[in-house]
Amino acid sequence: MDIPIIENVLKLNDEVASINRKTLKDAGVYTVDLIGSPGSGKTSLLEATFKAIGDKVRIGVLVGDLTTARDATRIAKWCPDVVQINTGKGCHLDANQVRQGLDRLKLDELDILIIENVGNLICPVGFDLGQDAKVGLFSIAEGDDKAAKHPYIVQEAQILLLNKMDLLPHVTFDLELFKEDVARINPKVSLQQVSATQGLIAPWCDWLLSHIAQDCTV
Amino acid sequence: MDIPIIENVLKLNDEVASINRKTLKDAGVYTVDLIGSPGSGKTSLLEATFKAIGDKVRIGVLVGDLTTARDATRIAKWCPDVVQINTGKGCHLDANQVRQGLDRLKLDELDILIIENVGNLICPVGFDLGQDAKVGLFSIAEGDDKAAKHPYIVQEAQILLLNKMDLLPHVTFDLELFKEDVARINPKVSLQQVSATQGLIAPWCDWLLSHIAQDCTV
Numbered sequence: 001m002d003i004p005i006i007e008n009v010l011k012l013n014d015e016v017a018s019i020n021r022k023t024l025k026d027a028g029v030y031t032v033d034l035i036g037s038p039g040s041g042k043t044s045l046l047e048a049t050f051k052a053i054g055d056k057v058r059i060g061v062l063v064g065d066l067t068t069a070r071d072a073t074r075i076a077k078w079c080p081d082v083v084q085i086n087t088g089k090g091c092h093l094d095a096n097q098v099r100q101g102l103d104r105l106k107l108d109e110l111d112i113l114i115i116e117n118v119g120n121l122i123c124p125v126g127f128d129l130g131q132d133a134k135v136g137l138f139s140i141a142e143g144d145d146k147a148a149k150h151p152y153i154v155q156e157a158q159i160l161l162l163n164k165m166d167l168l169p170h171v172t173f174d175l176e177l178f179k180e181d182v183a184r185i186n187p188k189v190s191l192q193q194v195s196a197t198q199g200l201i202a203p204w205c206d207w208l209l210s211h212i213a214q215d216c217t218v
Numbered sequence: 219m220d221i222p223i224i225e226n227v228l229k230l231n232d233e234v235a236s237i238n239r240k241t242l243k244d245a246g247v248y249t250v251d252l253i254g255s256p257g258s259g260k261t262s263l264l265e266a267t268f269k270a271i272g273d274k275v276r277i278g279v280l281v282g283d284l285t286t287a288r289d290a291t292r293i294a295k296w297c298p299d300v301v302q303i304n305t306g307k308g309c310h311l312d313a314n315q316v317r318q319g320l321d322r323l324k325l326d327e328l329d330i331l332i333i334e335n336v337g338n339l340i341c342p343v344g345f346d347l348g349q350d351a352k353v354g355l356f357s358i359a360e361g362d363d364k365a366a367k368h369p370y371i372v373q374e375a376q377i378l379l380l381n382k383m384d385l386l387p388h389v390t391f392d393l394e395l396f397k398e399d400v401a402r403i404n405p406k407v408s409l410q411q412v413s414a415t416q417g418l419i420a421p422w423c424d425w426l427l428s429h430i431a432q433d434c435t436v
Contacts (some may be wrong), residue, residue: 039360141359142257
């Protein structure tokens, strides 16, 4: 009995996601859904992004969390356009939550919207939010087997970021093995090494900037 | 419409969990449900546990993963009593999956069963599997805000392990802040610092051993 219900939930989600996508496209906002485990460095990546290109483009942020506004508070130091979405025990954002978040942003003033999903490498992958691209964030502190063990985010992402590269001398991590797993699961995906806390995120910023219209950049 | 369905799913899960609990109690097996993010070190903790006390007690393992048998393969080097449960896109183990796993173990020969749940700090918390205790595993590489941001596992766990303490010199982590968050959310829970890859897991082993009947130990 529950299968039709789940289909309806997903169908409803997809319909709202389509509305979100049209809203964002009409406003000229390039939107990414940032997905990673708790502690993979999503908020640190956003902080580093504002430091690096916050003066070139206007970036808005929707932050999903079970509880607390800690991430939004961190981001608000860099960005006036941040909305926190608390999901309670909900393990992912859905399109309707994003819809409500969009209503609180001045989309016409934004070039980019980054949706920082709930810290979870599984459930957020299956929900369309209306984004242009899903971005998968791994950390080398999580171990080199994580692409193989979480293939769905690797399949769905347009770009994968491998964060905390500064920890490489201190952890056991076979970079070639990780790259091979990614290439096997999704030969088309771009895999970039970054260190958010060290500000070494140029490939990510270049990728973001490449997706916004020329006349949006200063 | 979906609320009754979800209630039924949870009710059915709880009924099967009760059967599991009786089965395990009758067999004299102390059972823990190990919950942590991808890369928090669940499998490394199990490897270290077998090294430390594998000759004292007989430990069985059920391993949940989306896909691959990598964790079970690692554990099988230490332990003949390991069963892999692949959940596909399922973000947590449920009681029925555990029920099927139990059928493949010789429970009468075990003292302890460790269920390594799917790497996910959210969804596994809400599902009773028939365990005696839930154990929450954090890693200091994930950042010091993770107890506050994931309060449900802190509330539900009987013991919390803070892993990868060997990385403390290389990451920004306020240990006092983390301890304060844990104490505020669950004043009764035991919080222990460990380093699985360094074999520094004595508090965890002591806790495990304290829960098995005297006549089970050699």
